[in-house]
Every structure is written in C-alpha cells, then in structure tokens.
Amino acid sequence: MTVAPTTLNPAQMKAVHHLRGPCLVLAGAGSGKTRVIVHKIARLLQAGTEPSRIAAITFTNKAAAEMRERAKALVGPRAARELVVSTFHALGVRMLREDGQRIGLKPNFSILDADDLLGVIRDAGGCADNALARRWQWTISLWKNQGLDVDAAERAASSDDERVAARVMRRVQERLAAYQAVDFDDLIGLPLALLQRDEEARVRWQQRFAHVLIDEVQDTNAVQYELLRALVGNGPDATPFTAVGDDDQSIYGWRGATIDNLRRLPQDYPALELIPLEQNYRSTGHILRAANAVIAQNPKLYEKKLWSEFGDGEPVRVIECDSEEHEAERAVARIQALRAQAGVKLADFAILYRANHQARAFEQKLRAAQIPYKVSGGTSFFDRTEIRDLCAWLRLLVNEDDDPAFLRAATTPRRGIGHQTLATLGEFAARSRTSLFEALFSPSLPALLRGRAIEALHEFGREVNELQHRAGHVRGGEDVRALLMQWLAGIGYEQHLYDGEDREKLAAARWSNVLDFVDWIARRCGGEITQEGGTFVSEPQTLLQVAQTISVIISLAERGDEQDVVTLSTLHAAKGLEWPHVMLAGVNEGLLPFGSGDEPITPERLQEERRLMYVGITRARRTLVVSTLRRRKRGREMVAGVPSRFIAEMKLDAAAPKEDARERLRRLRAELAARASSSSEPVPSPSA
DNA sequence: CATACATGAATTTTT
DNA sequence: TTCATGTATG
Numbered sequence: 146m147t148v149a150p151t152t153l154n155p156a157q158m159k160a161v162h163h164l165r166g167p168c169l170v171l172a173g174a175g176s177g178k179t180r181v182i183v184h185k186i187a188r189l190l191q192a193g194t195e196p197s198r199i200a201a202i203t204f205t206n207k208a209a210a211e212m213r214e215r216a217k218a219l220v221g222p223r224a225a226r227e228l229v230v231s232t233f234h235a236l237g238v239r240m241l242r243e244d245g246q247r248i249g250l251k252p253n254f255s256i257l258d259a260d261d262l263l264g265v266i267r268d269a270g271g272c273a274d275n276a277l278a279r280r281w282q283w284t285i286s287l288w289k290n291q292g293l294d295v296d297a298a299e300r301a302a303s304s305d306d307e308r309v310a311a312r313v314m315r316r317v318q319e320r321l322a323a324y325q326a327v328d329f330d331d332l333i334g335l336p337l338a339l340l341q342r343d344e345e346a347r348v349r350w351q352q353r354f355a356h357v358l359i360d361e362v363q364d365t366n367a368v369q370y371e372l373l374r375a376l377v378g379n380g381p382d383a384t385p386f387t388a389v390g391d392d393d394q395s396i397y398g399w400r401g402a403t404i405d406n407l408r409r410l411p412q413d414y415p416a417l418e419l420i421p422l423e424q425n426y427r428s429t430g431h432i433l434r435a436a437n438a439v440i441a442q443n444p445k446l447y448e449k450k451l452w453s454e455f456g457d458g459e460p461v462r463v464i465e466c467d468s469e470e471h472e473a474e475r476a477v478a479r480i481q482a483l484r485a486q487a488g489v490k491l492a493d494f495a496i497l498y499r500a501n502h503q504a505r506a507f508e509q510k511l512r513a514a515q516i517p518y519k520v521s522g523g524t525s526f527f528d529r530t531e532i533r534d535l536c537a538w539l540r541l542l543v544n545e546d547d548d549p550a551f552l553r554a555a556t557t558p559r560r561g562i563g564h565q566t567l568a569t570l571g572e573f574a575a576r577s578r579t580s581l582f583e584a585l586f587s588p589s590l591p592a593l594l595r596g597r598a599i600e601a602l603h604e605f606g607r608e609v610n611e612l613q614h615r616a617g618h619v620r621g622g623e624d625v626r627a628l629l630m631q632w633l634a635g636i637g638y639e640q641h642l643y644d645g646e647d648r649e650k651l652a653a654a655r656w657s658n659v660l661d662f663v664d665w666i667a668r669r670c671g672g673e674i675t676q677e678g679g680t681f682v683s684e685p686q687t688l689l690q691v692a693q694t695i696s697v698i699i700s701l702a703e704r705g706d707e708q709d710v711v712t713l714s715t716l717h718a719a720k721g722l723e724w725p726h727v728m729l730a731g732v733n734e735g736l737l738p739f740g741s742g743d744e745p746i747t748p749e750r751l752q753e754e755r756r757l758m759y760v761g762i763t764r765a766r767r768t769l770v771v772s773t774l775r776r777r778k779r780g781r782e783m784v785a786g787v788p789s790r791f792i793a794e795m796k797l798d799a800a801a802p803k804e805d806a807r808e809r810l811r812r813l814r815a816e817l818a819a820r821a822s823s824s825s826e827p828v829p830s831p832s833a
Numbered sequence: 834c835a836t837a838c839a840t841g842a843a844t845t846t847t848t
Numbered sequence: 849t850t851c852a853t854g855t856a857t858g
Contacts, residue, residue, distance in 0.1 A: 205847060234848045258848080275851080329848045364847095399845065500844050505849070520849085717845050739844055757845080 153184060160387070160420045161185045164192060164356070167377075168418040169410055170389040173451045174436070174763035175427030175723065178389050182358050183215045185387055186228065189356050190220055196227035198355040202373075203232055204364055208721065212360070229354070233369050237332035240339065242693070244346050248339050253693065255326040255540050255547035260533070262317075262328045264549055269316035270309075284310040285317065289330035290366040290401030292337075324548050324580065333368045340375035351378045355385075362390035362410075366401035374413065383414070392446045396717060396757050398749070407446060425451045425763075427723055429458025432769050435795040436762040442794050443752050451763075454815030461762075461769045461797055465788075469503070469731070472772050473510035476728055479770065480516060480711060483726060491516065495712040495724040497761050499737045503730060504713045511711060521714035531642065531655045532662050538632075539692040542613045546580035554609070558641035561601035569593050570602065582606065608635070616688040622671025625688045629663045666691055716761045727765035732758075732773045734787040758791040771795070 153161060157177060160170045161184045172178035182201060189199055201216075203209045209230050217225035231239070242252055257265065259282070266285070267278040284307060288298040295318055299311040321327060327335060340347045357377055359365070365373070377384040388410060395404045411417045425433055433451050466472035476496055483489050496507055504520050511518045527533070537553035545551070555562050567581075573593060574584035584590065585606045591599050612632055619628045633639065638659065643652045669691045712724065716737075731737065738754035740746045746754070762769060774786035 232848065237848095256848090259846095332848075397846080400847080501849075502843050508849085715845065736844090753845095 153180070154422075154424055156420055156422050156424070157181050157184070160422070161188050163387075163418050163420070164189065165385055166416045166418060167383065167386050167410075167414040168388070168420055169362070169407075170387060171419065171421040171447050171449055172389050172391050173421070173423055173425060173449055174391065174394060174760070175425040176422035176451070177424075177426055178360075178391075178422065179212060179215060181422070182212065182360065182387070182389060183219050185358065186216050187219050190224055194355045196220075196224040197229065198353065199358070200229040200231070200236070200354045200356070201358040201360070202236060203230070203360045206232060206235075208232075208360060209235070233365075233372070234329060234332045237336045237372075240336040240350065241327070241332070244339055244343070245335070247343050247346055248335060250327070250335070251325045251544070253325070253544045255324065255544040255550065256332065257321070257326050257328050257549060259329070260528075261549040264552075265320055265324075266313060266317055269320055270313040280306075281310045281313050285314045286330055287401055288314065289328075289334055290368055292334070292368045292371060320548075323546075323578070325544055325546050326549070330368075333366075333372055337368055337372045337375055340372070347375065350376060351384060357384055357386040359386065359388045360390075362388040363392050363395035363404060363407055364390070364397050364402045365406050367403055367406070370403075370406040370409070379413075391449075393440050393443070393449070393756055394720060394760050396720065396753060396760060398753050404446065419447065421447065421449050423449055423451055425453040427766055428453065428763060429455050429767060431457050431460050432762060432765050435461050435769070435797060436759055438796040439755060439762065439791055439794045440759045443755055454811070459768050461771060461795065463771045463773065463792055463797065465773055465775055467775050469506040469774065469777075470510070472730055472774060473506040475772070476507060476730070477510050477514045477516065479726075479728070481514070483768075489725070491518075491709045491711050493725040494728075495714060495719065495722075495726070495764065496728045496730055497714055497716050497719050497764065498730040499716060499739060499757070501715060503736075507713055507730070511713075516711055517708070518711040518713055519708075521712060521718045529655070529658055531638075531659050534638075535659065535662060538612070539688075541582075541609055542616050542689060543692050545582040545609060545613070548574075548581050551581045555602075555605050558637055558644075560605060560636075561597065562605060563598075566594060566598040566602065569598075582609070613689075616692065618687065620670065620687045621685040622667045625670040625691075626663060626667035628688060629666065633659065633663070716757045719764050720760050723764050723766055725765075725767045727761070727768070728770040728772060729758075729761045730772050731777075732771050732789045732792060733777060734789055735777070737789050737791065755791060755794075758789075762795070 154177075157180065160168060160181050170178065170181060172181070186199055186201065190196060201209075201212055203212060209232055213225055213228065213230040216228060216230065229236070238256070241250060241254065245252060245254060263275075263278055263282055266282050267273065267275070270278060270281055272278060285298075288301065288311075293301055295311070295315045298314055299308070302308040302311045321331070340350060354376070357373070359373060373386070377386050390407060392404055392407050395402060395407075398404070411419070428436070430453065433453055437450055464475060466475060480491070480494050483494075484491065498504065508518065508520065527536070534553065534557045537550040537557075540547050540550040541554050552567065555567070570581055570584055570590070573587070573590060574581050577584065577587070579587075585602050590602075594602075615628055619625055639656050642655045642659075666688070670686050670688060712722075714722075716729075729737075734740070737758060738746055738751055740750075771792060773788040773792060777784055777786040
C-alpha cells in the first residue's frame, strides 16, 4: 500500500517521496506542512526505517505533541511511540544526559529556567535592579544564540554596557559550572560543543538517525543550525534530512533566529531539493490576496505565491476606531453579531495584536459583555509561584548542588533559615568552592553560625536526603502520588499557602494547583505516554527520573484549550494557529510596524514587522477585520493615530477579479473535494 | 525611616 | 496584567 495519493497535492507528494537526499520544503502559510512531515514519517517507516531512527525536531512542546499525535493517527501508536519527536532543547537534554560527562557535566545537571537564571545574573552582577539584570540576560542570551562563548563575547562587546554584560556573563558561567547547572541556551550550545570536540560522540550521534525532519527552520538561530549540521554531517554520507519552513513567516529575528540559515542551506548542501508548497487550504481569496500583496513588498529569498481553490469569500474590512476602548467595543459587537449565526462558536474568533498590553481594553469589554475569553501567553500553569516552589524541591532532589533551587527550597515554607544564615553559608561555600548543600554539612560551619541556625540547616539537609532516597526507589503513579502528598504534609505546604494569603479562595485555588501538579507528575511516573514532546519512555518511572526532565517536559497543561472561548493573542503567539474570524487590532504606525517614532526603523526590522502582518493576515480562514486607531495614547497626551503602511500595502481597493460562472463551478467542486478529503483520510500501514 | 497605596507605562517569547 | 516609581502617612 502506498501513502494515499488523493490526500496530497503534487508538491506535497514530491516532498514526501524525496527520501535519499536533503530537501527544503518552503511551506507557505496554511499549505499543509505538518501533514507533509507526518506523511513523510509514514513513508520512511514504509521504506523500512526504524521508527527510533527518525527524528522530528520542533521548537515548542506543543508542536511536538501535535506532531506525535498526528503521527499516531497515521502510523499507529506503537511506531509513534518510538519516534524521536522532540524540541531542539529536549533533544539537547537527551544528548547531555547521555554524553554530558564527556564535556565535564555531571549526568544529573540542573536546568535553570529564565527566572532562576535571572536570579543568578542579578547575583553575579551584584545588582538589585531587575530591569538592568534583564537587559544583561537578554544580551547574554543573544550572544549565546550566536554561538559566542565568554571570550568571544568580550571581544564582541562594543559599548560600555556590553562590556559590563560580558563581565557578568563570565561570572554567570563560572557559577553555572559550579552549580552543575545549564540554562536553556546551553541546551543547544553544549551538545554542539560535544559533537564538535568529541569525534566518538559525533560519529555515534550521526549514525543514530536515519532521517532528520526540522520544523520551522526559519526560526533556527545560528547555534541550532550548527547543531543540525553537526547531527546530519557533511558530504555524501550526510544523513538525509527534511527542513520545513517559510522565510515569509520568520518573526523571531529579535531573539537570534536568522534567516541566513535558509540562505545557507542550499550552499551547505548542494544536493538540496527545493520544494515550494503554494496551495493554501485555509483562507479565502480576498484574504490570501491581501497577504500576498503585503509580503510582495519584501525582498524575496525564494519566490512563492499562495493560491487557493476556495472562493473569494468576504472582502477584508478595514475599520477606524476612536480609541482602544472603542476598538474593543466594536470587536465585541462583531462577535455578538456573528455569533447569532448558526454554527459560529466563540472559539472561532481571535483578536490579534502586536503587544501584550493591548489585550487590556479587550479583556475589559469582553468581561463587561460576559463573553468568555482566554489570553494566550498569559502566565502558564508552571509559572505560578506554588508550582515553581515545588519544582525547586524536585530539582534539588536531582542535583543537590543546584544552588538556586537550594535557596528557594530552604526558604519556602519558612523554616528558621533566614537571610543572615544563608549569607554566612553562601560566603563559606564560596570560600571553600563548594555548593551550598555541600557546605551545610561541613564540620567547620558550626563555628560561624548560631546553634539554632545550624540545626535548621541540618534538619533541612536531612529532609532533602530522605526525600532524595525515597524518590530514587518509589516507582509508578500511585506510589509516587503517596510519596508527594506525604512530603507536602511534612513541609506543611498547604498551611504555608493559607498563611501567605489572606483571601481564602485564592489560597484554596493555589492548593488545588498543587494537587493538579502532583497528579501530573504521578501520571508521568505511571508511564502513561504523554502528549508532551520530550517524553520518551513509557514504562513506570521513579520520581527521580521524572524530576530529571521536569523543566523541559513542562508544557501547557492547558484545560482552556477545548473550551468555547474567544482568543486574545499577540501576533507572535498566533503563529501556526488559525481561526474562522480574525481581527487584527491596533494596526497603526508605531505599533505595527513597531517603533518609537524618534529613530527611523531599519529595513530589516521593517521587513520582520511586515512578516508579522503577513502572519496575522494568514491566520484568518473566512473573515478578516483590520482595525486602526484614530487616536492613540502616547505618554500623557493623546496623539493622532496614523494607519499602518501595511494597510495600504494590502491593496484592498484593487477590485477583486470577478468570479465568472465557470470559476464558480470550479470553486464549489474544489470545496466539496476538500471537505471530502479532510473528513476521511486513508491510513497507510507501514510494513516495518 | 519604612510601609502602603496610587499612578503610569509597557515590544514581540520559547525552552 | 505586572512592575517600578512616587507620594502620603504612620
């Protein structure tokens, strides 16, 4: 049996069947790229490739989960389970857990998330100013994303601010090494260093995969690209790979992604097969024409023009609003009007904007109208204080030298270990070049601290050790749940929540989050195969094993997903999603394209802003409203709002070509066919 | 001097 | 929404 031909168009087919060499699939918005990836996986299995030798790399856990889910539907659960579907970072963790020792990393290293890292940076830079520390963090991350180490960063620093940042970076890296901790950027950089420095490891990893698929290549940064190259190798023996991406949707340049990678790909791999996917299965003609017109203003890396067999649909509407409040009211009115139609749900609507604070007015008006909504990119479940508290404990179990985790766990809930005690302990640890945890049991410590403080520290150390011991042995969902509940009771965490919050309802909500979290971990220990990417194993696990991957497998345990609510989202967070009815809000100069007004925007930034507009337009399936503000707050006073230049670029005035009778017939037939093929998709069974 | 409250400003975000 | 700064009060 072959991969069902009726479900793929010729270009998709070509991409799916190109197995031997490298290929680059230029997937326009809504052109079915995930379908191509998944079908290609099926095709590879059918050709006899072991599922465990196929790697599909994505950027987000969500994308990885979706991909595994869709693969499961096509190739069955058994093969899907063995596939390596993971984020760049999760793959990096995997490599480092296996081979980290080869570059001087303990196998139980900790992974610091952005918040912990900020703490380390603040500390290393000796400053209490959060904003400054955050700028350092940003600068350091950009350097790391460009593949610069501390020495290179020092050389690259071109201003006083940057020179300070480079000094801070050096101290941060020293501390991370002492903590046996890595940050998210290191999860890419260190595996790359491993492959570059260690011939044996390189060969082993290069032989590991028979085919590598990379989603959203336009979002890769320099280091990720190098990691990819190191993984697939060079020359005629290179592992075949399938890179999928769209230069027109590259919107993460500001965090180090470089479109240069797309440019280099054909040079680095001369055999590269270029396959553009231009047929769009999402939007109506009016919407697509607007999108094409806008993006046509950008210089093109690869020529590509979206088309669809759907009809023109409704024209794109531009509305002018007096203020943000007015804009929100009109959005509400539109939602209410359309909702009156049969079959239109709240989940069919999205309001997209450039910057988070723009959500405010919409939230207010939606609440007033009693329309439920969700704000994407709002604080995730795992960012909540209570969850982060518990994660600190888990990290400490994995790696007792993780000092940031130590500090958090030792002080929440309060247990008689105060500032002064920790400062003394910290000084002592720094002098003797050990971690805080190690310092805690030193025989010379009691000379420095009062008896009560010492006792509290030792008690804490004993607690950690005991939990550590049990976490390594208790296996499986129910037993782990019991262990966790016992531990929470032991440290009095529920009480701690009620103490710290005078509104009882809020404390109760937090405790309920904690219970959900316990549930979540227990399920993972039970070996339930998960939706999240990054989880590879399916037999029952110990708490310790699960804790080891905690900061990477953490993803949105979103329950709001299936609920019927309106979506509010930034344009960035909307990429990859689609809705029948979309409103782009605040499409004004200064906002989109973003700019301060004082300094002129560089061509590169403008192009990225334009791609952002393009991404926004192409999220819409059936109707699109573009809204612009007549007046806009700027500092204290209201200033006149200037409609974004992108509105003119949509060329909405140009009359849509009239649809003649023959065209209409063709469209209806196509719509019917599309409906038929999306409802029942033949499933090929790989003969592996 | 420290705490409490109000006011104002705000790129974009994942791991 | 959050975060930081400023004012007023104890």
